[in-house]
Amino acid sequence: MADSVEQVIYNYLAADSGFMGNFTGVYFSEAPENATYPYIVFWLVTDAGIRNYVSTPNQGEARIQFDIWDDEKFRGVRLRDVVRAKVDRLNETRDGYSVSTVGINEQTIQRTSGTDPYHFVVDGIIQWQE
Numbered sequence: 001m002a003d004s005v006e007q008v009i010y011n012y013l014a015a016d017s018g019f020m021g022n023f024t025g026v027y028f029s030e031a032p033e034n035a036t037y038p039y040i041v042f043w044l045v046t047d048a049g050i051r052n053y054v055s056t057p058n059q060g061e062a063r064i065q066f067d068i069w070d071d072e073k074f075r076g077v078r079l080r081d082v083v084r085a086k087v088d089r090l091n092e093t094r095d096g097y098s099v100s101t102v103g104i105n106e107q108t109i110q111r112t113s114g115t116d117p118y119h120f121v122v123d124g125i126i127q128w129q130e
Contacts, residue, residue: 001095001096002094002095002096002097005044005047005060005062005064005097005099005126005128006028006042006043006044006064007028007095008094008095008097008099008128009042009064009090009099009126010026010028010042011094011095012090012092012094012099013026013040013042013086014026016086019082019086022038022079022082023038023039023040023079024036024037024038024039025039025040026039026040026041026042027039027040027041027042028041028042028043029041029043031069035069037069037070037071037072037117038068038069038070038071038072038075038076038079039068039069040066040067040068040069040083041066041067041069042064042065042066042067043064043065044062044063044064045062045063045064045065045123046062046063047060047061047062047063048060048061048063058129058130059127059128059129059130060127060128061102061125061126061127061128062125062126062127062128063123063124063125063126064087064123064124064126065121065122065123066083066087066121066122066123066124067119067120067121068080068083068119068120068121068122069117069118069119070117070118070120071117071118072118073118076118076119076120077108077120079120080106080108080120080121080122081106083120083122084104084106084122087101087104087122087124087126088101088104088124089101090124090126096130097128097129097130098128098129099126099127099128099129100126100127100128101124101125101126102125102126102127103124103125104122104123104124104125105122105123106120106121106122106123107120107121107123108120108121109121
């Protein structure tokens with residue numbers, strides 16, 4: 001059993017060895033200082049508390065942001081698409097939660113200097129029910 005929708009998302013990503021073969025790691029909230037590229041950091045931006053089901057107190061509609069960090073520009077673009085496809089396919093019961101992606105968005109963030117890593121973002125709107 002998971003303790004949160006974030007833990008369900010982590011388990012969903014980390015359990016797929018084919019997906020994880022593209023990344024050195026996936027981290028919740030922040031990456032360690034010694035993380036090597038490419039990696040994913042994800043976090044819950046908001047949960048609007050949408051209540052769709054009667055008699056189910058633990059549910060919501062979470063916006064979860066997936067930040068892809070890489071030191072190679074075009075690999076990062078490809079990995080943004082890999083993350084988008086993985087998040088878009090989320091529709092299952094896992095770790096005591098039913099989760100489903102109902103919306104998705106992606107973007108590239110402009111670097112502030114030529115030495116910064118490339119930053120790509122995938123936002124998923126994920127309905128969940130415990």
